[in-house]
Amino acid sequence: MSGFFAMGGYAWYVWMSYGAAAVAVIVEILALRLRRRHAFDTARMAQDADAAGPATRPLADLRSNG
Amino acid sequence: MSEATTTAAAPDAASVSAAFGWALARDLRIALRSKAELGVQLMFYVIVVSLFPLATSPSREVLATLGPGVLWTAALLASLLSLPRLFSADFSDGTLEQIALSPRPLPALVSGKMAAHWLTTGLPVAVLAPVLGGQYAMDGTELGILAAALLLGTPILSLLGAIGAALTLGARGGGSLLALLVLPLYAPVLIFGAGAVDALRAGMSAGPQLSLLAAGLLLALVAAPFAVATAVRIALD
Amino acid sequence: MIVNWFRYSSPVSFYPLAGRLSRAFGVLAAGFTIAGLYIGLVVAPTDATQGDAYRIIFLHVPTAWMAMLIYLAMAFWSALALGFNTRLSAMMAQALAPTGALMAALALWSGAFWGRPTWGTYWAWDARMTSTLILLFLYLGVIALRSAIDDPRRADRACALLSLVGAVNVPIIYFSVQWWNTLHQGSSISFTSAPKMAMTMVEGLLVMTAGVWSYCIAVTLARVRSIIVERERGSGWVASLIARQGAR
Numbered sequence: 001m002s003g004f005f006a007m008g009g010y011a012w013y014v015w016m017s018y019g020a021a022a023v024a025v026i027v028e029i030l031a032l033r034l035r036r037r038h039a040f041d042t043a044r045m046a047q048d049a050d051a052a053g054p055a056t057r058p059l060a061d062l063r064s065n066g
Numbered sequence: 067m068s069e070a071t072t073t074a075a076a077p078d079a080a081s082v083s084a085a086f087g088w089a090l091a092r093d094l095r096i097a098l099r100s101k102a103e104l105g106v107q108l109m110f111y112v113i114v115v116s117l118f119p120l121a122t123s124p125s126r127e128v129l130a131t132l133g134p135g136v137l138w139t140a141a142l143l144a145s146l147l148s149l150p151r152l153f154s155a156d157f158s159d160g161t162l163e164q165i166a167l168s169p170r171p172l173p174a175l176v177s178g179k180m181a182a183h184w185l186t187t188g189l190p191v192a193v194l195a196p197v198l199g200g201q202y203a204m205d206g207t208e209l210g211i212l213a214a215a216l217l218l219g220t221p222i223l224s225l226l227g228a229i230g231a232a233l234t235l236g237a238r239g240g241g242s243l244l245a246l247l248v249l250p251l252y253a254p255v256l257i258f259g260a261g262a263v264d265a266l267r268a269g270m271s272a273g274p275q276l277s278l279l280a281a282g283l284l285l286a287l288v289a290a291p292f293a294v295a296t297a298v299r300i301a302l303d
Numbered sequence: 304m305i306v307n308w309f310r311y312s313s314p315v316s317f318y319p320l321a322g323r324l325s326r327a328f329g330v331l332a333a334g335f336t337i338a339g340l341y342i343g344l345v346v347a348p349t350d351a352t353q354g355d356a357y358r359i360i361f362l363h364v365p366t367a368w369m370a371m372l373i374y375l376a377m378a379f380w381s382a383l384a385l386g387f388n389t390r391l392s393a394m395m396a397q398a399l400a401p402t403g404a405l406m407a408a409l410a411l412w413s414g415a416f417w418g419r420p421t422w423g424t425y426w427a428w429d430a431r432m433t434s435t436l437i438l439l440f441l442y443l444g445v446i447a448l449r450s451a452i453d454d455p456r457r458a459d460r461a462c463a464l465l466s467l468v469g470a471v472n473v474p475i476i477y478f479s480v481q482w483w484n485t486l487h488q489g490s491s492i493s494f495t496s497a498p499k500m501a502m503t504m505v506e507g508l509l510v511m512t513a514g515v516w517s518y519c520i521a522v523t524l525a526r527v528r529s530i531i532v533e534r535e536r537g538s539g540w541v542a543s544l545i546a547r548q549g550a551r
Contacts, residue, residue, distance in 0.1 A: 010354055014344075014358055237448065253479065254475045301457075
């Protein structure tokens with residue numbers, strides 16, 4: 001097993017490559033999760049504001065300005 | 067009806083050259099009105115070229131190796147620096163919209179603007195480069211090849227750069243965004259342009275590099291006007 | 304067949320399909336990658352000249368291929384977006400760019416770590432490495448242009464045009480870099496001098512390629528779903544989607 005991790009003396013190179021790929025995949029999947037949640041939250045907020053009607057109009061205006 | 071659409075789709079040669087000439091004359095007149103600005107751009111080129119020996123070494127071997135690359139890289143930067151001038155003033159004061167709405171063919175109009183850009187930036191650089199090449203231990207033939215390569219290559223820079231300049235109209239982060247979009251596309255021009263002198267030094271003919279530059283120029287001349295016209299229309303939407 | 308195509312060209316009907324496909328390709332990606340890593344890192348024999356360092360190619364080659372392939376796919380969707388003004392194809396192009404950039408970055412990174420034990424340097428201005436670097440710049444340019452334009456429809460068309468201009472340039476860039484490389488390099492150090500591969504190595508490479516390919520499809524489709532929700536947030540079907548999600 002330790003022979004496997006040693007990679008015949010090339011452990012640094014092999015594991016730096018595959019490790020970076022693993023980190024990149026994890027980061028990309030997490031970023032996608034966050035983006036999805038954010039997309040739904042914003043859509044929900046926009047629709048709640050619409051449903052609440054003219055009473056919340058100033059707030060909606062504020063958002064579209066900022 | 068069908069006749070009207072044909073004329074709109076394929077304008078005749080006279081109206082194309084009229085539109086080209088009008089845009090060229092207008093942009094040249096505007097550029098020559100601010101001669102100081104043009105002078106500053108040329109000074110930028112001269113100064114960048116003169117900084118490299120200070121950063122490396124005054125030895126003739128080092129300078130001879132660096133020379134073509136430095137003169138070309140500086141030409142790229144000088145072209146990049148002047149690109150915003152192509153459209154941004156016309157875009158912000160609404161002239162570009164008027165131009166796009168006019169019945170004149172837009173690809174011909176933007177071609178006139180690109181030609182004016184090259185005449186005021188690329189051409190002076192190509193003329194100046196052989197003088198500056200003297201600083202880099204280059205001999206007569208090499209200087210001639212350098213000038214020829216720049217004469218073929220700098221129009222490509224103006225044509226490709228105009229696409230980036232039109233795409234970034236109204237976008238945030240103007241200058242540095244433009245550099246990110248345009249500089250990677252400049253890479254082949256740089257390779258063949260600087261390679262022409264290198265080939266000569268290696269005892270080979272610079273013919274292949276110059277032919278490839280000429281082929282690239284033809285391709286850019288055919289395709290870029292339409293790409294720029296599309297980009298301008300996108301920016302005006 | 305044609306009817307099906309047009310049916311899925313609208314975001315409403317594409318959204319659930321993309322979800323199912325994304326999950327399916329995610330499972331495929333996991334399966335292929337685990338199998339490919341097992342073959343590449345455990346089963347395949349140690350190379351006679353490069354030792355175990357050659358095992359990096361099981362990551363490097365698939366990511367380099369995908370970096371190029373994704374640019375072609377992005378240009379294809381861009382052409383559709385610009386030619387037919389279809390919203391979904393522009394969204395596909397937008398969803399592909401980050402994954403393409405990631406693939407190019409991983410190809411460069413793994414190439415550097417393969418180059419160090421093989422060539423004795425992390426960066427050698429090898430023709431393929433250099434063109435992959437320029438490809439990465441092209442991806443970053445498209446992503447930067449997208450984020451610099453506020454109006455999404457304008458950004459769609461501007462990015463589509465830039466992607467197409469880039470696609471015309473990519474073969475020229477590859478050719479010019481190749482040319483430059485052969486002119487300046489006496490000793491040829493490139494991936495063509497790679498070792499003669501045993502059959503298991505080829506197998507590992509193919510399985511890993513299938514894995515990386517599936518991963519890219521899964522991730523792109525997941526991203527395009529988020530983009531659809533971001534863009535269509537005002538529409539009724541997104542509202543009912545949210546309502547259903549809230550009930551779950």
